[in-house]
Amino acid sequence: MTRLSLLFLSLCTLAAAQPAADLDKRLSDLEKAAKSAQSAGDNAWMLTSAALVLMMTGPGLALFYGGLVRTKNVLSTMMHSFVLMAVVSILWAIVGYSIAFGEGNSFFGGLQYLFLHGVGADPNADYAPTMVAATSSPLPAKQPTESAPSEAPKPEDAAKGEQESQAKMRAEFLGHSASTLKTIHTLVDSFLASADPRTRQQRLLDIYRKVHFVTSMAGMAGCGQIAQFVSAFEALLFEVQEKPEHITASTIQTITQSVDFLARLFEQATHSADQELPSATVLVVDDDVISNRLIVTALKRANMKASSEGNPIVALERLKRDKYDLLLLDISMPELDGFQLCAELRKLPAYEKTPVIFVTCHSDFESRSRGILSGGNDLIAKPILAIELAVKAVTHLLRTRLPNP
Numbered sequence: 001m002t003r004l005s006l007l008f009l010s011l012c013t014l015a016a017a018q019p020a021a022d023l024d025k026r027l028s029d030l031e032k033a034a035k036s037a038q039s040a041g042d043n044a045w046m047l048t049s050a051a052l053v054l055m056m057t058g059p060g061l062a063l064f065y066g067g068l069v070r071t072k073n074v075l076s077t078m079m080h081s082f083v084l085m086a087v088v089s090i091l092w093a094i095v096g097y098s099i100a101f102g103e104g105n106s107f108f109g110g111l112q113y114l115f116l117h118g119v120g121a122d123p124n125a126d127y128a129p130t131m132v133a134a135t136s137s138p139l140p141a142k143q144p145t146e147s148a149p150s151e152a153p154k155p156e157d158a159a160k161g162e163q164e165s166q167a168k169m170r171a172e173f174l175g176h177s178a179s180t181l182k183t184i185h186t187l188v189d190s191f192l193a194s195a196d197p198r199t200r201q202q203r204l205l206d207i208y209r210k211v212h213f214v215t216s217m218a219g220m221a222g223c224g225q226i227a228q229f230v231s232a233f234e235a236l237l238f239e240v241q242e243k244p245e246h247i248t249a250s251t252i253q254t255i256t257q258s259v260d261f262l263a264r265l266f267e268q269a270t271h272s273a274d275q276e277l278p279s280a281t282v283l284v285v286d287d288d289v290i291s292n293r294l295i296v297t298a299l300k301r302a303n304m305k306a307s308s309e310g311n312p313i314v315a316l317e318r319l320k321r322d323k324y325d326l327l328l329l330d331i332s333m334p335e336l337d338g339f340q341l342c343a344e345l346r347k348l349p350a351y352e353k354t355p356v357i358f359v360t361c362h363s364d365f366e367s368r369s370r371g372i373l374s375g376g377n378d379l380i381a382k383p384i385l386a387i388e389l390a391v392k393a394v395t396h397l398l399r400t401r402l403p404n405p
Contacts, residue, residue: 058085068209070242166222173221177266181259184210188259192252201244207255208237214262225398226265232302232394233258236387250381254388261395268402280397281323282306285315285341286330286359291382295328295359298386299393312336319345324354325400326393329376331360339376346375355396359384 062081066074088096093116102110113119187210191203211234218227236254240246282304286292292308299306304326309315312333319327327345329338336344338358345351358379378392 058082170221170223173217173223174266174270177270180214181263181266184259184262188256197244200247201241204237204241208234208241211237223269226262226269229265229394229398230262232387232391233262236391239385239387246385251385251388254391258391258395261399264402265398280304280325282326282328282393283315283318283324284308284328285312285333285338286310286328287333288330291330291359291384294384294386295389298384298389301386302390302393304393312341316341316344319351320348323350326397327351327354327356328359329356331358342375353400355400357392357396359389
């Protein structure tokens, strides 16, 4: 009987010990799986971070710097970024790793890992000794507080905060208008005084960069009229900077007039809130079909509703019937030239102050004086630079909306 009791107790002990051994094995396997998953997650995050940095350093910086140079220099500038990526990678393997992780002082590591000497593929726990403990330990439970739960911001509060932020940015932008205009005037004077073509191109590039900055700041500050005008002005500067053959007496005059008009827009914006220019209707009167098509296309690219008419008599009838915000007239036309047409339309009550721009091959003083006497506002000579015409059109349309033009 005693032997049976001992046998029974032995079997019970073995049965109780077996689940304990299985439990330890399961816990060990679970711990290994957790560490493996954690290592895989760390590796995935490091690869993702490296890919993001690679995209920023390569295509990101290459496209950014490529957009700041001339068209013919874009590819070479982009290649500089990609070549520098390769050079930095090689330098990291040669000396960078050793400087970062070698034993040295607080500012400079040693050279014992030069050319990755003694660096293997196994992970080094000394780089992040607390990572496993920090990521595997459970998060501490949040203690309940008596404070009321936070509420989501209301849409009207968010809109109010955005308006206040934009108002602050607008005040800061307009507060620096005097220094901004002074810088642009200085750059323009330096451009006009430069005799060397290469120096003039550099000065023109400086003007373009400054106006580009004003365009960005005006848009963020909510100055709609300034942003619309300087965006067209910026496009003109970019065009003549890329193609020096477009630097003519007409474009130089347009640049100087644009700077003067920008000063007036700044002055108006400091006294009252401005709004973006609505889509304007423009009528082009020219007996040259090709010229008509080119001018209409240029104006449509500037977000204007432009139409054309080749017969000045028919154009006068359209003016009596419809209202247009801007008129572009050719001077040399049969039956009724541009000066006569302008004098006739000034007799109409709806067109007493409508801006009129003469578009013609005549750019001498006599044509300009006759245009002013007949009621015209400006004159642009053929062959027409499309973006210059758009700048003049935007300038005259904005001027009619300013007080006491």
